[in-house]
Amino acid sequence: MSELTVHSIPGSPFGRAVLATLEEKRASYRFSPVLPGSFRSPEHLARHPFGRVPVLEHDGFMLYETQAILRYLDRVLPSPALTPSDPKRAARMDQVMNVNDWYLFQGVGSVIGFHRVIGPRLMGLKPDEAAIEAAMPKGRAVFAELARLLGGQPFFAGDSISLADLMVAPQLGFFTATPEWAELGAPQPNLVAWLSRMEARPSMQVTTWDRVSEMAKAA
Numbered sequence: 001m002s003e004l005t006v007h008s009i010p011g012s013p014f015g016r017a018v019l020a021t022l023e024e025k026r027a028s029y030r031f032s033p034v035l036p037g038s039f040r041s042p043e044h045l046a047r048h049p050f051g052r053v054p055v056l057e058h059d060g061f062m063l064y065e066t067q068a069i070l071r072y073l074d075r076v077l078p079s080p081a082l083t084p085s086d087p088k089r090a091a092r093m094d095q096v097m098n099v100n101d102w103y104l105f106q107g108v109g110s111v112i113g114f115h116r117v118i119g120p121r122l123m124g125l126k127p128d129e130a131a132i133e134a135a136m137p138k139g140r141a142v143f144a145e146l147a148r149l150l151g152g153q154p155f156f157a158g159d160s161i162s163l164a165d166l167m168v169a170p171q172l173g174f175f176t177a178t179p180e181w182a183e184l185g186a187p188q189p190n191l192v193a194w195l196s197r198m199e200a201r202p203s204m205q206v207t208t209w210d211r212v213s214e215m216a217k218a219a
């Protein structure tokens with residue numbers, strides 16, 4: 001397998017989904033840090049015209065959008081498979097990945113994660129309490145729906161881990177560092193137990209914010 005490079009930033013939940021997928025595949029890869037002030041640099045815009053992370057580079061092939069990257073990795077690194085062969089389970093995986101992008105990240109993770117974690121930690125900003133409060137109804141709804149979709153299964157698509165678990169766990173992990181976790185997580189014990197199981201996996205343990213910061217320093 002030729003070199004796989006992940007362009008990302010420590011702390012990015014989307015970037016962590018890519019790194020954790022590579023770890024589940026036991027693939028070797030290179031981490032290429034995108035510096036906080038350089039998202040709109042010509043060099044990075046050439047990789048990602050919308051100025052975001054992550055971007056995967058493979059033999060000169062550049063790919064952005066986390067769902068596309070995860071599915072590409074599952075095709076070029078087939079073992080262990082992270083997409084169920086059963087069509088209904090695969091559809092559930094796809095559905096949860098879209099719930100992640102459309103309802104969990106947009107307007108919930110992007111607001112609470114930004115105002116509680118990213119802004120204070122990286123930019124010295126104070127949390128915007130009104131914006132956080134306004135995001136809570138959608139947050140409660142999406143946490144309840146993820147808990148319903150998970151039900152009593154070990155993973156979102158059934159008995160085995162899939163790309164959906166690797167996409168959602170980094171996003172939910174962000175909330176555990178916020179006071180809102182108590183209100184959002186407590187009513188959904190199956191989701192909390194699932195996140196603990198996910199966070200115990202080696203793929204998640206070696207891709208925490210601190211561990212990715214070490215990768216960035218070593219790059």
Ligand SMILES: N[C@@H](CCC(=O)N[C@@H](CS)C(=O)NCC(=O)O)C(=O)O
Nearest residue numbers: 012013014051052053054065066067
């Ligand atoms: N739809 C994109 C979302 C990626 C995304 O929003 N990444 C965040 C970091 S987790 C980012 O680059 N934010 C920079 C910005 O908003 O300017 C994907 O799936 O990759």
